Amino acid sequence: MSNDDRITLECKELTKTYFSTEPPAKVLHGIDLAVRTGEFLVVMGASGSGKSTLLYSISGMDRPTTGSVLLEGRELTSLDDAEMSRVRLTRMGFIFQQAYFLSNLNIQDNILLPALKAAPGDRDAVVERVDALMERFGIGHVKRHGVTQVSGGQLQRASICRALAGRPAVLFADEPTGALNSSMSAEVMNALTDVHGDGATIVMVTHDPACAARAERVVFLRDGLLVDTREQGAWTAETAKQREDDLFSWLSSNGF
Ligand SMILES: Nc1ncnc2c1ncn2[C@@H]1O[C@H](COP(=O)(O)OP(=O)(O)OP(=O)(O)O)[C@@H](O)[C@H]1O
Numbered sequence: 001m002s003n004d005d006r007i008t009l010e011c012k013e014l015t016k017t018y019f020s021t022e023p024p025a026k027v028l029h030g031i032d033l034a035v036r037t038g039e040f041l042v043v044m045g046a047s048g049s050g051k052s053t054l055l056y057s058i059s060g061m062d063r064p065t066t067g068s069v070l071l072e073g074r075e076l077t078s079l080d081d082a083e084m085s086r087v088r089l090t091r092m093g094f095i096f097q098q099a100y101f102l103s104n105l106n107i108q109d110n111i112l113l114p115a116l117k118a119a120p121g122d123r124d125a126v127v128e129r130v131d132a133l134m135e136r137f138g139i140g141h142v143k144r145h146g147v148t149q150v151s152g153g154q155l156q157r158a159s160i161c162r163a164l165a166g167r168p169a170v171l172f173a174d175e176p177t178g179a180l181n182s183s184m185s186a187e188v189m190n191a192l193t194d195v196h197g198d199g200a201t202i203v204m205v206t207h208d209p210a211c212a213a214r215a216e217r218v219v220f221l222r223d224g225l226l227v228d229t230r231e232q233g234a235w236t237a238e239t240a241k242q243r244e245d246d247l248f249s250w251l252s253s254n255g256f
Pocket residue numbers: 018020021025027045046047048049050051052053054
């Protein structure tokens with residue numbers, strides 16, 4: 001478990017209703033959740049339970065209908081679109097199931113793009129940081145490759161580098177291994193586990209118990225409500241199998 005008792009991200013009484021449907025779809029029914037600084041938190045739940053909606057609502061990709069979201073003590077729901085974009089660019093990193101990279105840029109330039117936009121005056125420091133990240137995650141040798149010239153696992157590790165390049169306060173991951181085979185998925189989870197070991201705060205949505213076993217805490221969402229929480233402590237390779245088995249039992253008891 002994280003030793004840090006500070007809270008990086010917190011939502012209170014969060015609700016989300018989509019008004020685009022008739023009748024409107026009330027998806028989140030009042031979520032209270034605090035993510036500790038340096039914590040690796042996973043959100044699980046059945047398909048349609050509202051996991052992605054929660055992730056989008058707390059990361060400023062979408063606006064909650066009511067409730068509060070605090071990032072580093074700053075209320076996000078009162079920000080205008082430009083301020084929110086700036087917070088996303090400078091304080092948040094994102095990893096999605098599909099890596100959204102520009103096909104006309106090589107891997108390195110794709111990774112650099114948002115960090116340079118966030119800190120245009122710091123080019124040398126940003127390039128140095130991105131080079132170090134790519135080496136660390138084993139993709140330094142493909143930095144000049146095009147987006148279609150690398151494997152899915154390499155591309156997802158590039159997404160992690162891109163998400164970290166701006167030194168975010170929190171890293172959001174929505175099914176980051178959902179499109180990968182099991183060995184590539186393990187590569188990506190090893191990278192995320194390393195990142196967490198460095199102190200990163202991570203909020204991840206996943207269906208995969210093997211991925212969720214890496215987290216320190218798993219929260220379970222049912223029909224738009226957080227109904228259960230499991231503290232797992234720190235992950236180690238030696239305890240991985242046992243953690244997966246224990247998590248699986250817990251998930252089964254929640255009807256997953
Ligand atoms: N933009 C939208 N407009 C209307 N309804 C939506 C919208 N986005 C999601 N929903 C609905 O909200 C509910 C929750 O969706 P959400 O994607 O958050 O669930 P999830 O738990 O992430 O599901 P999955 O595991 O399948 O990705 C679903 O019933 C979905 O159809």
